[in-house]
Amino acid sequence: MASSPAAKRARGRLLCLGIESSANKVGVGIVADNGDILANVRRTYVAPSGHGFLPGATAAHHRSVVVPLVQEALTVAGVTPPDIGLLAYTAGPGMGAPLRAGATVARVLASLWGLPLARVNHCVAHVEMGRLVTAADDPVVLYVSGGNTQVIAYAGGRYRIFGETIDVAVGNALDRFARAVGLSNDPAPGLNIELAARAAAAGGREPRFLPLPYVVKGMDVSFSGLLSAVEAAVAGGALVSAGGDYTVGDLCYSLQETVFAALVEITERALAATGQSQVLVVGGVGCNERLQAMLRTMVEARGGVALATDDRNRSG
Structure with missing residues (x-):
């Protein structure tokens, strides 16, 4: 027994x-x-x-x-x-x-x-796991995963949502983008997007940036219009393979810079509203090194610290 x-x-x-x-x-x-x-x-x-x-x-x-x-x-x-x-x-x-x-x-x-x-609770566990692993004290949390996109902070004795997606979660958006441009699901669509964007930026030329819808409404973000724009561009022959001007890496670079800038913007607004100095990014998309770097640049400019729940074995 x-x-x-x-x-x-x-x-x-x-x-x-x-x-x-x-x-x-x-x-x-x-x-x-x-x-x-x-x-x-x-x-x-x-x-x-x-x-x-x-x-x-x-x-x-x-x-x-x-x-x-x-x-x-x-x-x-x-x-x-x-x-x-x-x-x-x-x-x-x-x-x-x-x-x-x-x-x-x-x-x-x-x-x-x-x-x-x-x-x-899956969402609370992400936050608490991040606090445990990073020893974060009282951070503003950017929670970005397949099904969730939220900016969260502990205030007045409870976790409160300061901002979130009003349509598609960022991880879902990355998955759908990967399918639109023909990237594999193995080991993960988001990781393949990150690697393609990094390769484009290191390829001996500046990546060709495709302007995409950038939708921030107060503390909330929207990605459905961005997805529609990418799908329309690909269907219209924007890729080099179809005679267009953009490689898959260019589109991955454009997507990341646009989406992550929106996430960093609403996170900075939450920092300003709460007066806190730490940002903790949790969820699968939080493993993206470009997102981490953009958050770090913003937070350090404000005199704070950016932390990430980031297991390097990301392909498991």
């Missing part, structure tokens, strides 16, 4: 095993109550080229790999099931079918191991 969490804490650290499955990545982590991350393993469902990841196919992928991932996490952490004192899983927001895949495994393990089960 599994020991109680109280007994485990009496013997040493309380360990929590968590399962995240809100989108195309499924991960298993083991964290100690002092903040030490003992394991963080994951697998990504890569959709066929030219397609997004559909809920059913994504959930099937997660179901096929999540149990081996649990065993891998235990091995990496050097612990066994009796050492675990708490189980957690992402309860939302996210895609329904993939979320259910992770939740089902968490519930079964909690029953088998006799452990309490914690439901975790």
Whole structure:
């Protein structure tokens, strides 16, 4: 029979095993109550080229790999099931079918191991994980992922949203852009956009910049018009391969400079409104080094510090 969490804490650290499955990545982590991350393993469902990841196919992928991932996490952490004192899983927001895949495994393990089960809010977890990893004190948070684009700060005893997208989340916009210009989903569309833009900027010539809609409304941003403009340009033969003037790298460079400038603008407004000096970027898009550099330039000019939750193993 599994020991109680109280007994485990009496013997040493309380360990929590968590399962995240809100989108195309499924991960298993083991964290100690002092903040030490003992394991963080994951697998990504890569959709066929030219397609997004559909809920059913994504959930099937997660179901096929999540149990081996649990065993891998235990091995990496050097612990066994009796050492675990708490189980957690992402309860939302996210895609329904993939979320259910992770939740089902968490519930079964909690029953088998006799452990309490914690439901975790995906968005709050991004913020708190970022604060843990970077030791950020009281930052303005830029939360940029496939399904979320928000500027968040803690004020008046709660997290408050200062600005957000009014249509398409930035990660979704990057995915759709990648499909429009023919970039692969492997290992990730956003990473392929970043690499293509970087190659264009290092190719011995200045990238050719395609003017794109730049929509900032107060503290909110909009990306749907930008996507429509890119799709229209590609359909109209803007790419060199179709006789036009722009390489795929040029368009990736143009997209990043436009989208990230808008995100930096609303983040700076939140800094001015709150008087805070730290910015923390979280979410998958926050791994983009160009976005990090633009944020750093803005924040340091204001005498502050920019921080990023950024795992260098971005292809897992």
